[in-house]
Amino acid sequence: xxxxxxxxxxxxxxxxxxxxxxxxxxxxxxxxxxxxxxxxxxxxxxxxxxxxxxxxxxxxxxxxxxxxxxxxxxxxxxxxxxxxxxxxxxxxxxxxxxxxxxxxxxxxxxxxxxxxxxxxxxxxxxxxxxxxxxxxxxxxxxxxxxxxxxxxxxxxxxxxxxxxxxxxxxxxxxxxxxxxxxxxxxxxxxxxxxxxxxxxxxxxxxxxxxxxxxxxxxxxxxxxxxxxxxxxxxxxxxxxxxxxxxxxxxxxxxxxxxxxxxxxxxxxxxxxxxxxxxxxxxxxxxxxxxxxxxxxxxxxxxxxxxxxxxxxxxxxxxxxxxxxx
Amino acid sequence: xxxxxxxxxxxxxxxxxxxxxxxxxxxxxxxxxxxxxxxxxxxxxxxxxxxxxxxxxxxxxxxxxxxxxxxxxxxxxxxxxxxxxxxxxxxxxxxxxxxxxxxxxxxxxxxxxxxxxxxxxxxxxxxxxxxxxxxxxxxxxxxxxxxxxxxxxxxxxxxxxxxxxxxxxxxxxxxxxxxxxxxxxxxxxxxxxxxxxxxxxxxxxxxxxxxxxxxxxxxxxxxxxxxxxxxxxxxxxxxxxxxxxxxxxxxxxxxxxxxxxxxxxxxxxxxxxxxxxxxxxxxxxxxxxxxxxxxxxxxxxxxxxxxxxxxxxxxxxxxxxxxxxxxxxxxxxxxxxxxxxxxxxxxxxxxxxxxxxxxxxxxxxxxxxxxxxxxxxxxxxxxxxxxxxxxxxxxxxxxxxxxxxxxxxxxxxxx
Numbered sequence: 001x002x003x004x005x006x007x008x009x010x011x012x013x014x015x016x017x018x019x020x021x022x023x024x025x026x027x028x029x030x031x032x033x034x035x036x037x038x039x040x041x042x043x044x045x046x047x048x049x050x051x052x053x054x055x056x057x058x059x060x061x062x063x064x065x066x067x068x069x070x071x072x073x074x075x076x077x078x079x080x081x082x083x084x085x086x087x088x089x090x091x092x093x094x095x096x097x098x099x100x101x102x103x104x105x106x107x108x109x110x111x112x113x114x115x116x117x118x119x120x121x122x123x124x125x126x127x128x129x130x131x132x133x134x135x136x137x138x139x140x141x142x143x144x145x146x147x148x149x150x151x152x153x154x155x156x157x158x159x160x161x162x163x164x165x166x167x168x169x170x171x172x173x174x175x176x177x178x179x180x181x182x183x184x185x186x187x188x189x190x191x192x193x194x195x196x197x198x199x200x201x202x203x204x205x206x207x208x209x210x211x212x213x214x215x216x217x218x219x220x221x222x223x224x225x226x227x228x229x230x231x232x233x234x235x236x237x238x239x240x241x242x243x244x245x246x247x248x249x250x251x252x253x254x255x256x257x258x259x260x261x262x263x264x265x266x267x268x269x270x271x272x273x274x275x276x277x278x279x280x281x282x283x284x285x286x287x288x289x290x291x292x293x294x295x296x297x298x299x300x301x302x303x304x305x306x307x308x309x310x311x312x313x314x315x316x317x318x319x320x321x322x323x324x325x
Numbered sequence: 326x327x328x329x330x331x332x333x334x335x336x337x338x339x340x341x342x343x344x345x346x347x348x349x350x351x352x353x354x355x356x357x358x359x360x361x362x363x364x365x366x367x368x369x370x371x372x373x374x375x376x377x378x379x380x381x382x383x384x385x386x387x388x389x390x391x392x393x394x395x396x397x398x399x400x401x402x403x404x405x406x407x408x409x410x411x412x413x414x415x416x417x418x419x420x421x422x423x424x425x426x427x428x429x430x431x432x433x434x435x436x437x438x439x440x441x442x443x444x445x446x447x448x449x450x451x452x453x454x455x456x457x458x459x460x461x462x463x464x465x466x467x468x469x470x471x472x473x474x475x476x477x478x479x480x481x482x483x484x485x486x487x488x489x490x491x492x493x494x495x496x497x498x499x500x501x502x503x504x505x506x507x508x509x510x511x512x513x514x515x516x517x518x519x520x521x522x523x524x525x526x527x528x529x530x531x532x533x534x535x536x537x538x539x540x541x542x543x544x545x546x547x548x549x550x551x552x553x554x555x556x557x558x559x560x561x562x563x564x565x566x567x568x569x570x571x572x573x574x575x576x577x578x579x580x581x582x583x584x585x586x587x588x589x590x591x592x593x594x595x596x597x598x599x600x601x602x603x604x605x606x607x608x609x610x611x612x613x614x615x616x617x618x619x620x621x622x623x624x625x626x627x628x629x630x631x632x633x634x635x636x637x638x639x640x641x642x643x644x645x646x647x648x649x650x651x652x653x654x655x656x657x658x659x660x661x662x663x664x665x666x667x668x669x670x671x672x673x674x675x676x677x678x679x680x681x682x683x684x685x686x687x688x689x690x691x692x693x694x695x696x697x698x699x700x701x702x703x704x705x706x707x708x709x710x711x712x713x714x715x716x717x718x719x720x721x722x723x724x725x726x727x728x729x730x731x732x733x734x735x736x737x738x739x740x
Contacts, residue, residue: 001420008429011711015718022723126728153728160723164671210459 019156026159031135033162033169039132040188041068041089045196046139048073049085049105057109059084061312062102064091066250066298067115068198070308079313080322082111086196093132094123095227099234100146108242111320113280113312115250116271118223119230126154127161134162185295202294202301211296216252218259218267218283228274235277248280248315251308254287256297280315336376343369352578360400362575364393366526371407373530380407388415395497397488401481401737403500403522410499418496428494430699430714434686435486437717439735440725441679442479446472448726449669449676454639457649462658465665466649470632473639475680478507480736481520500525505687507631510623512592515631523575527568535564558598565594576638581646585637592630675724682720 034040052058059082061071068089077084085105088098096119106112124147133140144151184190190200205212231247238245259267264283272279292304300308316322347365350357371392374380383389392411398404450472453460460466482503492499506519516524535541541560548556566587573586596603607614636653637646666673689698702710727733 001422001425004420004422004425007426011714011718015715015722018715018719019722022719150728156722156725157728160675161671164674 023155023159026162027130027134027155028137030162030166033165034131034134036188037131037134038089038186038188038190039093039128039134041191041196041198042087042093042132043136043139043196044191044193045085045087045089046101046136048195049087049102052083052085052105054105054107056083057107057111058082059111059113059316060102060105061086062095062098062112062114063088063250064093064095064098064117065089066091066117066252069202069294069299070115070251070305071312072197072305072309073195074192074197075306075309076313079310080316082322089191089196089198090125090128091117091119092125093128094125095119096123096230097125097129099230103234103237106238106241106243110238110241110243111316112238112243112245113316114231114245114247115286116247116275116279117250119227120224123230124150126150126158130154130158130161198305202305203303204301205290205293205295207293207295207297207299212253212256212290212293214256214297216257216259216297218257218264220267220270223271231275231277235275244320245277246280246316246319247275247277248312249283249286250298251286251288251292251300251304253293253297254289257287278319280319281311285311332376336372339372340369343372360402363402363404364399366523366575367398367404368393370404370526370530374407383411391415395492397491398499401484401488401735402520403485403488403502404526405500405522406525410497413497421496424496425494427699428490428492430490431493432487432490433717433721435483435488435490436725437679437721438479438483438486438683440721440727442676442683443476443483443736444726445672445676445679445724446476446479448729449672450476453665457640457645457652460658460661461652461655462661463653463656465658465661466636466653467632468662468665470635473635474507474628474632475683477635477736478503479679479683484735484737505691507628508624508687508691509627510620511596511627512589512630513596515627516589516593523572527572531571532564532568535567536560554601558600561597562594565590565597569593577641579641579643581637581641581643584643584646585634588634588637675726678720678724 049060059073059076059080061067061073061076061084063071063086067086071086073084073086087102087105088095095117102112129143133143185198185200185202187200190198192199235245257264261284268279268283286308288300288304288308292300292307294301294304343365347361350361371380371389375382383392388411391414392405392407395405395410395414450469453469460469485502489499489501500522502521504518504521506515509515509518541563544559544563545556548559569586569590570583571586572590573583576582576585613619636649637643640646640649686698689701693701702713705713
C-alpha cells in the first residue's frame with residue numbers, strides 16, 4: 001500500500017507542478033493578446049475609479065453591457081455636478097463580481113445606482129474575468145485573495161483559452177485582417193481610456209429582427225432568490241459605508257417585451273417587496289423606441305444613451321437635491 | 326394456506342411496496358432521492374431471486390443495506406446482481422496494488438469522459454435545447470442530436486468508469502454497463518451494449534416471466550398447429566412491447582419517456598417480426614452481409630436511429646420533440662450549422678481531442694478482446710507510461726469543463 005501511496009503522491013505532485021508552471025507561463029508569460037479586447041473597457045472603468053478622490057462623494061452606476069451602452073458617466077457628471085463613474089461592461093462577467101469590485105470604491109456620501117437585471121448567487125463569469133485581468137496583476141491577485149478556489153478551478157480553462165487566443169491572434173496577424181464586423185464596437189478602442197465610457201459612434205439601429213424581438217417576459221419567479229440576498233447585502237454594505245443605493249430598470253426595446261401592463265405591475269410590486277431599495281423609475285418608462293436602439297434589444301445607440309443618462313439624472317433628482325451636493 | 330401461495334403473496338406485496346415507494350417519489354412530483362430507480366430495482370431483483378430460490382436469504386439487515394447502498398453504484402447503478410456482488414462485498418479484502426492502480430486509472434478515464442467530453446458538449450448544446458425555437462435546419466439539428474448522443478454516452482459511461490474504478494480500488498468487480506454501444510449493428514444489439522444491467526434486469530424479471538406466463542402459453546398453444554411463425558412471434562412481440570413500455574416508464578412519468586421506450590421497442594419488435602425476411606436476405610446475400618461496408622452501414626444506421634431517439638428523450642416533452650422535428654424538416658440548415666461550429670470552434674477543438682481519445686479506446690477495445698488498453702499501457706516503459714498518465718491528467722485539468730454551475734450533475738442522476 002505504501003508503494004501505491006508514494007507513487008500516487010509523486011504523480012499528483014508532478015502533475016500539480018507542471019500545471020502551475022504551464023498556467024503561470026501562459027497567464028503571465030503571454031501578455032497583451034487581449035490588449036485590444038472589449039474587456040479592456042472594464043479595466044479603464046476600474047482605473048478611473050481608482051483615480052477618483054475617495055473623500056469626495058461620487059455617483060457610481062453598475063451593470064452589464066445594457067448599462068455601458070446606455071450610461072455616459074461624463075454627461076451624468078456634468079448634469080449632476082458630481083463626479084460620476086460606471087463599472088461593468090458585460091453581464092457575462094457576473095454581477096456578483098461587479099458588485100464586489102465596486103465595494104472597494106464606495107465611500108461616505110456616494111450614490112450607487114444599478115439598473116436591475118437578475119443574476120444568480122455564484123455569478124462569476126470566470127472566462128471574462130480572466131480576460132479582463134490579463135495584463136492587470138493587481139486585479140488578479142486581489143481576486144485570487146478573495147476567491148482562491150474559484151481561480152484554481154477555472155485556471156485550466158483560462159490557460160487553454162489564452163493559448164487558443166494566441167493562435168487566433170497569430171492567425172489574424174498572418175492574414176492582416178480585422179477581427180470581423182461585430183468587433184468594431186466590442187473592442188478596447190471603442191472605450192474612452194480615461195472614463196471607460198463607450199464612445200464608439202453609434203448612430204441608428206443595426207440590429208436584425210432576431211436580436212430585437214426577443215420576446216422578453218417579466219416574470220418574478222424567474223429571479224433566483226440569491227439575487228435578492230446579494231442585492232440586500234449590498235444595500236446593507238452601502239448603508240454601512242454611508243452611501244445611498246438605488247435601483248432602476250435596464251432599458252429595453254419596447255417591441256421586445258411581450259408582458260402585459262398587469263404582468264409588469266405585478267412584477268414591479270413583487271420586486272419592490274423583495275428588494276427594499278428605492279426604484280428610481282417605472283419599468284414602462286425605460287421601454288425604448290427603435291430610434292434609440294443600436295445592435296440589440298438592450299443596447300442603446302448614442303441618442304438612446306443621451307436620453308437614458310438624462311433620465312437617470314432626472315429620476316435621481318427626485319431623491320437628491322443636486323444643488324446642495 | 327400452503328407455503329407456495331404464501332410466498333407468492335409476500336413477494337407480490339414486496340414488489341407492490343417497492344413500486345409504491347418509487348411511484349410516490351418519482352411520479353407524484355415529489356423531491357426525487359438521487360438514484361432511487363436504481364436501488365429500488367436492485368432491491369426488487371434481490372427479493373425475486375430469493376423468492377425463486379436463486380439467491381440466499383440475507384437475515385442481517387446491515388449486510389442487506391450494504392448490498393443495496395454500496396456507494397459506487399448508489400447514484401446511477403450498475404444495478405448489481407446479488408449473487409455476483411454480495412460475496413465480493415462481504416468477504417475480506419487484502420490491499421491489491423494492481424486493483425488500486427487499475428481502479429484509479431479507470432476512475433480518471435471516467436473523469437476525462439465527463440469533464441472533457443460530456444461537460445464541454447453540454448456547454449455548447451444546452452443553450453440550443455433551452456432555446457430550440459430559434460434554430461432550424463436538417464443538418465443543424467442532426468448535428469445537435471449527434472453531439473447529444475456523444476454527450477450522454479460520455480456522461481453515463483464516464484460515471485460508470487468512476488463507479489467501477491472506485492469499486493475496483495476496493496477489490497470489488499461490479500457489472501459492466503457499456504460495451505462500445507455505438508458500434509452496434511441493430512437496436513436490439515445496442516440495448517445489449519448500452520445500460521446493460523437495466524436490460525438484463527428487464528430480461529430476467531419481466532421478459533422471461535411474461536414469456537412463461539399463461540397468456541403467452543395460451544397464444545403459443547392456440548397457434549402451434551395452425552401457424553408456427555405466429556406461435557413463436559406473437560408471445561415474443563407481446564413480451565417485448567410490455568418490456569419497452571416499462572423501460573420507457575422507468576425513465577420517468579412522462580409520455581415522452583413511454584414514447585422513447587416504444588420508439589426503441591418498435592425497432593426491436595420489427596426485427597423479431599421480420600426475422601424470416603432478414604434470414605432469407607442474409608442467406609441470399611451472405612457475401613454482402615459479411616462485407617465490411619455493409620457492417621459500417623448497419624452501424625451508421627443504428628447510430629442514426631439512436632440519435633434520433635434523443636429528440637424524444639432529451640426535451641422530456643413531446644410538444645418540444647414535435648417542434649424540433651418540424652424545425653428539422655424546415656430547410657437544410659448548412660449555414661446555421663457552420664455558424665454554430667464557427668462560434669464554438671474553441672470548445673469543439675477540446676471536444677475533438679476528447680472524442681479522438683474515446684474513439685481510440687473504443688476501437689482498441691473492439692479489436693483487442695484478449696487484452697485491455699490498460700494492460701497494454703502497463704507494459705510500456707516507465708517514461709512512456711508516466712508521460713502518458715501525466716499528459717492525460719493535464720488534459721483533464723486544462724481541457725476539462727468544471728467549476729461552473731450545472732456541470733456537477735450527471736445525466737442519469739434524475740432517474
